Amino acid sequence: MKLIHLTDTHLVEPDQILYGLNPLERLNLAVASINSLHADADQVVITGDLTHWGQLGAYHALHESLAALKPAYTLILGNHDNRDLFRSVFSNALEDENGFVQGVQETAVGQFLFLDTNQPGTHSGWYCANRLHWLSEQLKRSGDTPKYIFMHHPPFEVALEPMDRIGLVQRDEFLQVLRPYLGSVRHLFFGHVHRPISGSWNGVPFSTLRGTNHQVWLDFTAQGDIPGSHEPPAYGVVLINGETVLVHTHDFLDQSLKFSLGAQMPQAV
Ligand SMILES: [Fe+2]
Incomplete structure (x- = not known):
């Protein structure tokens, strides 16, 4: 199975720019790259912050841009999104019994769980009692089936204070619901932090990556204000088989020289 992981597209109205960049143009270039290199992908998943201000025009622009994608796509929400305008x-977006943008997909490699951590009025992640109950029910049904979780906010701190300040509030409750099933969670994909980070959490491997517009600069001393940057955008190419989950990241706007490493003889400097 091949997935493409995109995150934090932060679209604004088509005639607006954001932090000196054009988010729609960036997304269109990502779509073109995916169509050119990964038209065979099983699906594209965008892990939230689809728009920056939750504008209706931004969702229409997103819809139009994604209509050009050759693979199917699945969307979840981030803290910058507006659930009603998105819907x-x-x-045809995901929807659970309480109206959250959540759902389950049964796939050839296991179960994909798409979670909604958006809460109107805050940039922090939120996973309320209704969502915890829904997740608990899905987990009970799936038992030992391999699981892949997609969510916007990481369910743990990432050692970047300005991002942890707007992290998931119900971390403890989330872990409590997930704990009996941790052994069957094969990978956790999230967005929100606009940086490439990988590792493991309670034994669960995870990855996230840069967004398609602006990024968060790596500054472990920053407090309060989020340090932004124009580091290059990326998307993830995720290859899953029965035993392995590979996550490559592709800087799809990279223009640097490409060459064969075998073609050059040693040269004196
Ligand atoms: Fe974001």
Whole structure:
């Protein structure tokens, strides 16, 4: 199975720029790259912050841009999104019994769980009692089936204070629900931090990556204000088989020289 992981597209109205960049142009270039290199992907998943201000025009622009994607796509929400306006444009989006943008997909490699951590009025992640109950029910049903979780906010701190300040509030409750099933979670994909980070959490491997527009600069001393940057955008190419989950990241706008490492003889400097 091949997945493409995109995150934090932060679209604004098509005639607006954001932090000196054009998010729609960036997304369109990502779509073109995916169509050119990964038209065979099983799906593209965007892990939230689809828009920056939750504008209706931004969701329409997103819909139009993604209509050009050759693979199917699945969307979840981030803290910058507006659930009602999102749903007014993406009428076929995921929806659980309480109206959250959550769902389960049964796939050839296991179960994909898509979670909604958006809470109106805050940039922090939120996983309320209704969502915890829904997740608990899905987990009970799936038992030992291999699971892959997709969510916007990481369910743990990432050692970057400005991002942890707007992290998932119900970390303890989330872990408590997931704990009996941790052994069957093969990978956790998230967004929100606009940086490449990988590792493991309670034994669960995870990865996230840079967004398609602006990034968060790596500054372990920053407090309060989030340090932004124009580091290059990326998408993830995820290859899953029965035993291995590989996560490559591709800087799809990279223009640096490409060459064969075998073609050059040793040269004196
Ligand atoms: Fe974001």
